[in-house]
Amino acid sequence: AQSVAQPEDQVNVAEGNPLTVKCTYSVSGNPYLFWYVQYPNRGLQFLLKYITGDNLVKGSYGFEAEFNKSQTSFHLKKPSALVSDSALYFCAVGVYQAGTALIFGKGTTLSVSS
């Protein structure tokens, strides 16, 4: 079965410091990987995705993620965190052979302190 794991329920970081939100996946077939952010009472906003090609993907708001096939990981990173980055982050995976739906992790709450 396809699955996504976000091992940390919460990540705390000071403003200006680098941040990492972890994601690992388990799929049969080639994965298509996504990161979304959710602010309170809002829908999911797309940050970035990996489809194919360069393992380092750059996305919105200065975020980036690195696809690591051997470690089946797709960690989200940002060199310098902002207080406004505080939100709930979801990693998701899609597999062409498995259908259409994205499979989401449980989410990681990022808290950036000033």
Next chain:
Amino acid sequence: GAGVSQSPRYKVAKRGQDVALRCDPISGHVSLFWYQQALGQGPEFLTYFQNEAQLDKSGLPSDRFFAERPEGSVSTLKIQRTQQEDSAVYLCASSLGRAGSNIYTYGYTFGSGTRLTVV
């Protein structure tokens, strides 16, 4: 419209009541998805439409859940005889892409969701 619009934003239903949740996708988007997001969890797939055809309903939790998209644009998710475990945020997403083709390349746009509370 510019984004995916869902209504109502909030719905409180008494247990046993029927509810209908509406999704207006981005104009021209072929694909439409419904997801259920329970408190503290990630979204879980419910059903998928390509135009008016419901191609995948494997995620619907029971026969009390029913979805339709009769003209290939607006979609309605109906829940009959609501139970407390139905309390969740229901998210709609649309895509210009098609399942089994380019849907991951185009990606998805999500609405803000409808928060359903069953009391």
